Amino acid sequence: xxSQSMVDLGQKRSTIREIFEYGKRRAAExxxxxxxxxxxxxxxxxxxxxxxxxxxxxxxxxGPVGTHGYTSAQGDAIVRTRIAESLNRRFGTAFHAxxxxxxxxxxxxxxxxxxxxxxxxxxxxxxxxxxxxxxxFVESGAGAKLVVVDADIEQFQINFEKLExxxxxHTKAMIINSPNNPSGTIYSEATIQKLxxxxxxxxxxxxxxxxxxxxxxxxELIYDGLEIPFVTKxxxxxxxxxxxxxxxxxxxxxxxxxxxxxEMTDAKLAYAAICGAGRTLGYVxxxxxxxxxxxxxxxxxxxxxxxxxxxxxxxxxxxxxxxxCVKPQGAFYIFPRSLEPDAVAFCERAKxxxxxxxxxxDFGCPGHVRISYCVPTERIERALKVFEQLAAExx
Amino acid sequence: xxSQSMVDLGQKRSTIREIFEYGKRRAAExxxxxxxxxxxxxxxxxxxxxxxxxxxxxxxxxGPVGTHGYTSAQGDAIVRTRIAESLNRRFGTAFHAxxxxxxxxxxxxxxxxxxxxxxxxxxxxxxxxxxxxxxxFVESGAGAKLVVVDADIEQFQINFEKLExxxxxHTKAMIINSPNNPSGTIYSEATIQKLxxxxxxxxxxxxxxxxxxxxxxxxELIYDGLEIPFVTKxxxxxxxxxxxxxxxxxxxxxxxxxxxxxEMTDAKLAYAAICGAGRTLGYVxxxxxxxxxxxxxxxxxxxxxxxxxxxxxxxxxxxxxxxxCVKPQGAFYIFPRSLEPDAVAFCERAKxxxxxxxxxxDFGCPGHVRISYCVPTERIERALKVFEQLAAExx
Numbered sequence: 001x002x003s004q005s006m007v008d009l010g011q012k013r014s015t016i017r018e019i020f021e022y023g024k025r026r027a028a029e030x031x032x033x034x035x036x037x038x039x040x041x042x043x044x045x046x047x048x049x050x051x052x053x054x055x056x057x058x059x060x061x062x063g064p065v066g067t068h069g070y071t072s073a074q075g076d077a078i079v080r081t082r083i084a085e086s087l088n089r090r091f092g093t094a095f096h097a098x099x100x101x102x103x104x105x106x107x108x109x110x111x112x113x114x115x116x117x118x119x120x121x122x123x124x125x126x127x128x129x130x131x132x133x134x135x136x137f138v139e140s141g142a143g144a145k146l147v148v149v150d151a152d153i154e155q156f157q158i159n160f161e162k163l164e165x166x167x168x169x170h171t172k173a174m175i176i177n178s179p180n181n182p183s184g185t186i187y188s189e190a191t192i193q194k195l196x197x198x199x200x201x202x203x204x205x206x207x208x209x210x211x212x213x214x215x216x217x218x219x220e221l222i223y224d225g226l227e228i229p230f231v232t233k234x235x236x237x238x239x240x241x242x243x244x245x246x247x248x249x250x251x252x253x254x255x256x257x258x259x260x261x262x263e264m265t266d267a268k269l270a271y272a273a274i275c276g277a278g279r280t281l282g283y284v285x286x287x288x289x290x291x292x293x294x295x296x297x298x299x300x301x302x303x304x305x306x307x308x309x310x311x312x313x314x315x316x317x318x319x320x321x322x323x324x325c326v327k328p329q330g331a332f333y334i335f336p337r338s339l340e341p342d343a344v345a346f347c348e349r350a351k352x353x354x355x356x357x358x359x360x361x362d363f364g365c366p367g368h369v370r371i372s373y374c375v376p377t378e379r380i381e382r383a384l385k386v387f388e389q390l391a392a393e394x395x
Numbered sequence: 396x397x398s399q400s401m402v403d404l405g406q407k408r409s410t411i412r413e414i415f416e417y418g419k420r421r422a423a424e425x426x427x428x429x430x431x432x433x434x435x436x437x438x439x440x441x442x443x444x445x446x447x448x449x450x451x452x453x454x455x456x457x458g459p460v461g462t463h464g465y466t467s468a469q470g471d472a473i474v475r476t477r478i479a480e481s482l483n484r485r486f487g488t489a490f491h492a493x494x495x496x497x498x499x500x501x502x503x504x505x506x507x508x509x510x511x512x513x514x515x516x517x518x519x520x521x522x523x524x525x526x527x528x529x530x531x532f533v534e535s536g537a538g539a540k541l542v543v544v545d546a547d548i549e550q551f552q553i554n555f556e557k558l559e560x561x562x563x564x565h566t567k568a569m570i571i572n573s574p575n576n577p578s579g580t581i582y583s584e585a586t587i588q589k590l591x592x593x594x595x596x597x598x599x600x601x602x603x604x605x606x607x608x609x610x611x612x613x614x615e616l617i618y619d620g621l622e623i624p625f626v627t628k629x630x631x632x633x634x635x636x637x638x639x640x641x642x643x644x645x646x647x648x649x650x651x652x653x654x655x656x657x658e659m660t661d662a663k664l665a666y667a668a669i670c671g672a673g674r675t676l677g678y679v680x681x682x683x684x685x686x687x688x689x690x691x692x693x694x695x696x697x698x699x700x701x702x703x704x705x706x707x708x709x710x711x712x713x714x715x716x717x718x719x720c721v722k723p724q725g726a727f728y729i730f731p732r733s734l735e736p737d738a739v740a741f742c743e744r745a746k747x748x749x750x751x752x753x754x755x756x757d758f759g760c761p762g763h764v765r766i767s768y769c770v771p772t773e774r775i776e777r778a779l780k781v782f783e784q785l786a787a788e789x790x
Contacts, residue, residue, distance in 0.1 A: 006669075105679055
């Protein structure tokens with residue numbers, strides 16, 4: 001009577017959401033201050049004040065009909081120009097308005113890319129650890145196959161030997177996500193160069209391009225003064241999927257874009273396919289007020305120094321307690337090894353202390369746990385004492 | 396390399412959009428005041444001032460983290476409660492928060508319904524005239540078949556003989572849209588009763604429910620003091636797809652909902668399927684600020700008296716000029732017969748006068764033209780002189 005796969009997806013929440021909902025129930029029982037909920041990636045740092053100012057400015061400048069009316073399906077042209085100019089300033093690129101298609105957040109951007117690209121029998125490849133919803137978008141959304149490459153658990157860069165083994169003539173695209181959810185690592189310039197070389201070689205071998213889909217919601221959340229390589233400069237067949245959810249702390253507003261560089265093979269057809277996919281999925285236009293707001297704030301970020309402080313505190317604390325952990329360079333996640341091989345069992349044990357962690361299994365990386373540190377700093381300080389009790393159980 | 400169907404959909408704009416873009420080009424050439432563009436349904440009446448006040452209120456009450464954070468996938472619970480209460484007040488219903496799933500506008504609501512319901516071989520039936528994007532959502536989006544029932548061109552109610560002939564065991568659901576785009580007619584209580592009786596009988600005959608999908612963005616745009624029958628009261632197996640785009644003049648903000656009544660067969664499974672479909676299509680949550688804003692304004696509308704005035708002016712003018720036309724009772728469209736059998740040829744002739752009308756062919760109703768009268772009243776006054784010149788060509 002209903003689509004069984006849709007019922008299943010609706011009934012089975014993601015593991016992250018399950019833990020988050022459990023945390024809310026426990027908080028109601030024992031008080032929110034006693035729950036150490038590190039399950040969800042909901043920014044804890046407020047949007048910068050410039051967002052508030054931009055909302056007022058747009059309302060005043062555009063009036064209600066201008067602010068709230070339809071924009072063209074690809075997004076307001078001035079908005080797209082401002083976004084292009086911001087990237088050009090910051091990354092030395094040469095984009096223009098028509099490289100951009102505004103989307104209802106990164107999930108919509110990814111969904112539209114998969115739908116635009118997928119033909120029967122296609123495969124999309126991703127290196128673990130990866131954001132679990134990719135599987136839903138690729139498999140249920142676009143009817144394609146998600147191929148997972150085992151993680152390089154030493155550095156969370158890419159295991160190129162295993163990646164090369166996973167590529168084949170059915171590979172339509174590879175998904176990358178740097179800074180990475182859940183590991184927090186950034187793909188180094190060397191990694192991006194090596195990846196570009198491999199995909200270029202394999203594209204030639206198969207006689208068709210293997211695209212990159214670069215999921216970049218954490219692009220501006222980077223620490224230690226690091227710089228991030230802008231992927232289209234290394235590999236032109238790249239769709240960049242961006243969201244302002246994390247950089248401007250606007251996850252509920254659903255505003256982002258797809259960037260299709262001119263240098264992409266058949267760029268105009270690619271852009272048309274994105275437009276067709278957006279239309280098919282029922283996305284009429286990205287929310288109009290927040291298109292303008294984002295375009296006025298695109299050089300800014302929420303106060304990421306708070307996340308960096310949290311990262312330092314948590315990384316140093318976990319290392320001190322004997323955890324094995326790659327130091328995150330961005331985003332607001334840390335992904336240590338669990339203290340027993342079964343991460344699910346480890347998370348269950350942590351739960352007894354009201355310490356809510358997400359096992360790495362759904363991220364394609366068993367034996368690890370994701371800790372989202374987009375929480376108040378004092379909660380991390382208190383949580384470290386609880387981590388200590390938990391670690392003591394394993395000594 | 397790309398999905399050919401997505402490229403096709405992206406390259407071939409809808410007829411409405413084609414004409415609208417032509418109008419913009421002509422306006423740049425000869426001045427906007429000389430173009431009589433009746434092509435697009437973009438509300439010309441501003442959002443009520445309460446929308447502006449609600450934006451400020453939400454920002455102040457919730458602060459940035461509360462306003463712009465993720466909501467649950469089905470939408471904020473308080474928002475859904477307010478919406479339920481508003482319907483209960485106005486229509487004597489007994490809904491509660493968990494009957495509602497907030498969506499990114501009506502297009503997203505429809506897309507999620509089709510995806511939630513469609514199984515291989517399914518058919519969705521619609522009586523002409525109908526909104527052309529249904530075809531895209533049903534066929535490309537959900538992989539099902541759209542079956543069109545010829546229009547009742549005398550009244551734009553439903554030709555029940557033809558509808559009954561179109562129903563079969565593969566019919567999963569029927570789509571209705573009242574007040575109707577493009578005809579502006581409202582299905583009378585008698586029509587809804589007769590439809591409910593037919594679908595109930597056929598559901599029993601086939602051994603499974605035939606659902607109704609009631610697309611209601613124009614529900615509050617009704618004239619002459621008419622009342623509109625609330626469909627779930629007549630037929631419980633109804634998904635209501637609603638949008639605030641027209642009632643509050645917020646089309647660019649993309650905010651609406653799906654209503655799943657408790658009385659629906661397997662209502663909880665239906666709701667789960669909607670959740671699964673929303674997830675699959677990449678809709679994380681409906682835009683968070685405008686969820687709250689809509690919930691504060693859900694008893695209000697933009698000033699619809701302007702549309703009613705436009706309707707009167709245009710209807711009376713067209714009748715005076717000899718057009719055959721069903722008087723619209725709602726929405727902001729009028730759908731007269733073209734003055735020659737080929738509506739496309741008629742619209743081409745109108746174009747010579749910079750009078751931009753949309754042929755009824757894509758609406759499943761050849762020989763008619765859609766005129767969107769959500770434009771300034773003075774433009775209609777001036778346009779009637781142009782209609783007169785056009786009509787003179789046919790005398």
